[in-house]
Amino acid sequence: MPSLKRFVLPALSLATTACVVASLGAAAPSSAGQTTPAPPTALADGQRAPGTGTAEHPKHSSDGIAGWVAQDLPAGRRKVTIANEVSWDMAPGINFRQWDQIDGRQPVGQIRAQLLTIDINNPANELDLVAPAKVPVRKPVSELAAKAGAVAAVNGDFFDIGDTGAPLGVGKDRELGMRHAPKAGWNNSFYVGADGHPYIGPLPYKGKLKQHPKLKFSNHNSPSIQANGIGVFDKNWGPTQGSSVTAGQKRVREVVVVGGRVRSNKTKVSEGLRIRGKGLVFVARGMATKMLKKVKVGEKATVVESLASSPTMAISGDRPLLTNGSRVVINDVLAHPRTAIGIDADGGKVLILVIDGRQSFSRGYTMVELANMMAALGAENALNLDGGGSSTMVGHTPTGQLAVLNSPSDGHERLVPNGIGVFSRPVS
Structure with missing residues (x-):
């Protein structure tokens, strides 16, 4: 689909409506004709830094x-x-x-x-x-x-x-x-x-492996698996992103499920492994690798998931x-x-x-x-x-x-x- 141009609304006269909205916490109006301000000044000590995501x-x-x-x-x-x-x-x-x-x-x-x-x-x-x-x-x-x-x-x-x-x-x-x-x-x-x-x-997510009830998932198709967690990825994710989903962590374990059975269990995350059909990939970080290691090649693997x-x-x-x-x-x-x-x-x-x-x-x-x-x-x-x-x-x-x-x-x-x-x- 071609990109859309922004719809330009018809301009009405200034001061079409005037009102007092005390709850908005706004200052008294200033003169028109504002110019683009300079980039923001450095934040003072104690002010919130943007974009950190913590x-x-x-x-x-x-x-x-x-x-x-x-x-x-x-x-x-x-x-x-x-x-x-x-x-x-x-x-x-x-x-x-x-x-x-x-x-x-x-x-x-x-x-x-x-x-x-x-x-x-x-x-x-x-x-x-x-x-x-x-x-x-x-x-x-x-x-x-x-x-x-x-x-x-x-x-x-x-x-x-x-x-x-x-x-x-x-x-x-x-x-x-x-x-x-x-x-x-x-x-x-x-x-x-x-x-x-x-x-x-x-809306907390809950997920577990039916055949190993103590094996709990921390993420479903997330860009980063939680520390010491296990992420599950399905066809909606597409190709696996390798170490991107483990924050670069090397101590990992990957299990590939095809046709409801474990195809492989290894200590390296695949790069570009495409998930197809009902296939699944489990990736563990940190201490969770010990839990995922218990899953054996050839056994059934059924994921049970829900949202609150x-x-x-x-x-x-x-x-x-x-x-x-x-x-x-x-x-x-x-x-x-x-x-x-x-x-x-x-x-x-x-x-x-x-x-x-x-x-x-x-x-x-x-x-x-x-x-x-x-x-x-x-x-x-x-x-x-x-x-x-x-x-x-x-x-x-x-x-x-x-x-x-x-x-x-x-x-x-x-x-x-x-x-x-x-x-x-x-x-x-």
Whole structure:
């Protein structure tokens, strides 16, 4: 599919609407005509470094680019001016809205926001994972949406941008089932439960080998196997990535399963071994190699796996923004392009927000600003998805054409491993 140009919304007069939103924590509006700021200054001691991806310092975006350092908000008025607001319905119960918000916070005293509001009480409306056939493959969001027949879509999980390209968290498709998941460490997720309701919360993965019940898996199709863990890879992964999935660790063990029986058990990870059909590859790191060594060539090998809450679809982000109406993030320093998904208090509406950033007309949002905005829009629970150059929203224009509706900070769509598709399906 050819790349799509960004749909340029018709410009409305400035100051189309003015409002006071105290909960957003915005400064008094400044004059127009902002210029692109210089790169962010060095972070002071104790400030959070972006892109590290550790438990202490979660990622802000997969690209690891330092965010613009947002200035502290002055005391006093907290007014924001809304300008250039446009909206339309993409389908019954699926609404798109875009607006500029002038708040005076530097660098660049304004942001541009794109919001999808989905009424999931309408039985025609549905959300699902959109992704390429192979987990480590990356595609533009517009291509993923077009192939799946989605009305709209946004980018999804953080991913291993510098190596395998695979997503870090949980991914489950309504029809194709679980595609990737870690036991712990990166499974804060948006998901739809077996009851049809949307939720935000942790989705731990459980996996074991039926013939060796004590042999537990730590990862399914993950870009990196947890330390002293065992990863299982299937046909959705494709060729094995060798030492990429073991963080370069040499003390490993690999078991190849073909036709439900163990074909080989060796102490070296294969490079480029293609997994076909119902074949599986188990790879162990560290102390877990002793457990995997017990699996004998020729014996049966049956994997038993599950996700908590038995979701029909799921996709991960790195951290919740709001939990039961309370803001649970504290970073109000680094401004990035952002993507977030939220659920209202009644559970009947899903809100998907993209904030443009790193551009002269939109600085991006800090985590605190993002959480405050989601709360102001009506979200009770909200999750941060991948940001930075990945932040992309595509959808149907008023004429029904699929287009990029925001302004990705790379100047074009970034290739991503998955996204959230919004569908309007015929109701039988």
